[in-house]
Amino acid sequence: MNDRTKSLLSQLPIVKDERSKATIYENIEKKRNEQMSRTTKKKTPWIIPGIAAVVVLLLAVLITPGLFNQNNNDSNIAITQSSNESRDNSSYSASDSKAETTTLAPAEEKTSDTKEEEVPTFAEEPTVFDSYIPAFQQSDGISVIISYPDPESTLLVPLSFPLDESKSTQENIEFILTNFRASDYGLERSPLTDATFELTNITGKETLIVSFPEPGDGLSSTESIMINDSVQQLAKSLGADQINWQTNGENGYTLGNFGNADPSVNKKPSPYFLYKSRTESHFLVNGPALQGEEGAEMDVALSLMKDGDQSTPYYLPSIPATVAIYSFDGNGSEASIAFTEESKFQSEEEAMQTIEALMLVASQYDYQTIRFENTGFDKIGRYSLNKPLTIPSSPNAVELN
Amino acid sequence: MDKTFERLYDRYHTNLFQFLFYMVKNRAIAEELVQEVYINVLRSYHEYEERSNEKTWLFAIARNIAIDYLRTHNRRTSRWLSKFDFNKQHPKDEAPLPEEILLQKEEVQAIYKCLRECTLDQQQVLILRYIQELSINETAEILNWSVSKVKTTQHRAIKALKELVDDPANHQLKGVL
Numbered sequence: 001m002n003d004r005t006k007s008l009l010s011q012l013p014i015v016k017d018e019r020s021k022a023t024i025y026e027n028i029e030k031k032r033n034e035q036m037s038r039t040t041k042k043k044t045p046w047i048i049p050g051i052a053a054v055v056v057l058l059l060a061v062l063i064t065p066g067l068f069n070q071n072n073n074d075s076n077i078a079i080t081q082s083s084n085e086s087r088d089n090s091s092y093s094a095s096d097s098k099a100e101t102t103t104l105a106p107a108e109e110k111t112s113d114t115k116e117e118e119v120p121t122f123a124e125e126p127t128v129f130d131s132y133i134p135a136f137q138q139s140d141g142i143s144v145i146i147s148y149p150d151p152e153s154t155l156l157v158p159l160s161f162p163l164d165e166s167k168s169t170q171e172n173i174e175f176i177l178t179n180f181r182a183s184d185y186g187l188e189r190s191p192l193t194d195a196t197f198e199l200t201n202i203t204g205k206e207t208l209i210v211s212f213p214e215p216g217d218g219l220s221s222t223e224s225i226m227i228n229d230s231v232q233q234l235a236k237s238l239g240a241d242q243i244n245w246q247t248n249g250e251n252g253y254t255l256g257n258f259g260n261a262d263p264s265v266n267k268k269p270s271p272y273f274l275y276k277s278r279t280e281s282h283f284l285v286n287g288p289a290l291q292g293e294e295g296a297e298m299d300v301a302l303s304l305m306k307d308g309d310q311s312t313p314y315y316l317p318s319i320p321a322t323v324a325i326y327s328f329d330g331n332g333s334e335a336s337i338a339f340t341e342e343s344k345f346q347s348e349e350e351a352m353q354t355i356e357a358l359m360l361v362a363s364q365y366d367y368q369t370i371r372f373e374n375t376g377f378d379k380i381g382r383y384s385l386n387k388p389l390t391i392p393s394s395p396n397a398v399e400l401n
Numbered sequence: 402m403d404k405t406f407e408r409l410y411d412r413y414h415t416n417l418f419q420f421l422f423y424m425v426k427n428r429a430i431a432e433e434l435v436q437e438v439y440i441n442v443l444r445s446y447h448e449y450e451e452r453s454n455e456k457t458w459l460f461a462i463a464r465n466i467a468i469d470y471l472r473t474h475n476r477r478t479s480r481w482l483s484k485f486d487f488n489k490q491h492p493k494d495e496a497p498l499p500e501e502i503l504l505q506k507e508e509v510q511a512i513y514k515c516l517r518e519c520t521l522d523q524q525q526v527l528i529l530r531y532i533q534e535l536s537i538n539e540t541a542e543i544l545n546w547s548v549s550k551v552k553t554t555q556h557r558a559i560k561a562l563k564e565l566v567d568d569p570a571n572h573q574l575k576g577v578l
Contacts, residue, residue: 005512006531006559008512011505012502013504013505014419014501015419015423015428015431015501016415016418017418019432021410021414022402024410024436025402025403025406027436028436028439032443296547297547299522299553299554326521329468
């Protein structure tokens with residue numbers, strides 16, 4: 001019956017402008033003249049704004065020290081409230097709560113340090129949420145993604161770790177694989193635990209060399225997928241153009257029944273879903289890559305992120321049911337997403353999950369900044385929503401235990 | 402009278418006005434916006450490149466002006482409401498139907514009402530394709546989208562519109578998704 005809908009649409013009446021051509025032109029001329037006189041007016045009387053600016057500057061010089069004082073007091077109140085909240089919400093003991101230590105530290109400094117010129121820097125500190133682990137920011141350096149499977153091996157959770165540039169790729173990854181306790185987050189050990197890694201340039205292409213100690217012929221399908229996807233994620237996060245799969249230092253690696261592992265890096269976009277681990281940690285995870293035309297437009301990914309993936313129920317929608325996107329626009333490297341007026345996030349944490357999922361999916365479509373409208377918040381975590389946000393590097397920035 | 406204005410008016414005014422009217426669903430606002438379109442066009446006509454299609458160029462300007470209006474309007478309403486914490490009881494847009502629509506049969510009136518409930522992207526495609534009767538390529542050019550995105554959005558828009566007409570109670574959160 002879609003033809004009926006189309007036919008009814010085409011029956012919508014022609015709505016005519018009842019004004020004459022002359023009237024419209026008159027209005028246009030009037031407006032143009034108004035606009036022109038406004039711009040010329042702006043050019044001549046600069047004296048009044050000039051004087052006003054000088055007065056404002058003088059006032060600023062006089063009252064700035066007082067304002068700093070005021071700010072410091074306000075900060076203390078905010079920090080105290082924040083630490084109280086985290087104390088109330090946190091199930092950790094006072095001694096090991098990360099939330100408390102990160103939020104309390106600046107307040108403690110304030111009580112012992114009375115230097116007025118010191119500007120509080122806590123606003124730039126990452127906010128600690130009860131369950132959601134925010135993304136790794138570009139301003140925090142370079143990250144590397146190591147993926148960890150859920151206990152049922154149904155999905156991989158990509159976790160971001162800071163990359164120490166003074167160390168080699170192998171040293172960095174080995175350090176993470178040795179020191180990170182995935183079980184603290186309800187995740188299993190990485191399928192790459194026994195492999196070695198090297199990032200090198202082979203004939204002008206950045207190449208990730210990954211070598212496994214044992215042949216992969218006997219791997220199950222699930223094991224093969226987990227290994228392949230983990231290596232792919234790692235290669236992407238290191239900016240590799242290709243993968244050199246090796247078995248015990250020899251070229252080539254077989255992924256069970258799938259046969260020879262693919263040396264190309266899969267850069268197809270994929271939607272970001274939400275995954276809740278058994279320890280109630282919330283992570284953003286990549287859904288299946290979007291193929292062909294599906295992947296060409298970001299709205300397909302957005303649609304999946306809103307509805308979830310029916311075939312894989314453990315991928316939860318990263319855009320909550322109470323929120324809808326009114327419009328999505330891309331202009332060069334900047335995207336703009338406006339939520340509908342009726343949209344309502346249940347909490348700052350939920351808003352954070354959603355905007356980071358949206359930013360990370362946008363980054364796959366080459367957007368570098370993103371502007372959000374109608375979130376209902378002026379600030380979410382460390383993001384000030386009154387300006388375009390720089391897209392984070394990678395999801396789920398965990399700390400090494 | 403400016404010759405460029407005169408020529409553009411004679412050739413495109415009815416379509417431009419109609420497009421803006423169906424975008425904003427308000428005659429007075431469409432009248433204001435169409436003037437805004439001409440002001441922009443006359444200001445930047447020297448930048449217009451002969452090789453591109455004049456019609457799609459004009460419609461792209463009209464579309465941007467309409468979107469800007471809808472965004473600002475949407476934002477203002479939202480901010481005003483949030484000040485009073487009325488978010489939960491946000492009133493629906495109950496603007497009376499324009500006279501031209503009231504004269505139509507019920508089914509056409511229903512289509513007009515349901516069009517208001519579609520997402521902004523869907524509305525643009527439906528208006529350009531079925532009310533303005535533009536081709537997919539022209540629509541893609543105006544919206545600065547790929548042809549495949551126009552096709553996908555058109556398919557979803559018709560489906561959404563049909564569902565809304567069949568079940569008017571099924572008014573979900575209005576949005577792209």
